[in-house]
Amino acid sequence: MKDSDLLEDVDKLLSQTDTNVSTPVDVERLALQEGFEVFPIKDLIRKYNFDSYINPFSSYIFIDENQYMNQYERARFTIAHEWCHLRLHSNFVKVGLGKERSEINEEDWVSFIGSITPQEEKSYEIQASIWAAYLLMPKGVFRYIVDTWFESFDKKQENIGIYEVADLMEKLVPEFNVSRKALSIHLKKEYPWIGEIIDAIKNGNSA
């Protein structure tokens, strides 16, 4: 799927919700409304080295308990990412898992991942992360906030440096309740000209 198809799917989903989109998007409540339930699993990352997986037969999302309890901004992204897999890749996963079953466990997931090609995995992973970013940072409100900010500098890129972009990010992180990392990736995608400045912030340059 192309980025534009992923965006269109998110827009369709958000337009079907009963309320106007307010930020931060309540991803867990929306997922539940659609019939997708989230279950924290103790020590998932420590034991299996992945933070989440899904059961496409029951529409369950499993997530590392520690991430869910202690890193909720990351957990929100993980839930959105897995929701995308359930929504758009569920048939592919069902076929890969083999026969229908009400429960799947971590071992089933490990063997499923081992059965697909690295290209397949990469392509689905990228799609799910783009979809998750569009869900948590809905394009309309995201662009409105950043465009308004940019206008306050007379729309001049030369007026904007590390301090200004760092300030913007301070504002956007709580607005969308996402991690700095997820925000950086999305900002660079939507506003490529800010990318270089974000890299400079990340690398700790203070020119």
Ligand SMILES: [Zn+2]
């Ligand atoms: Zn994934």
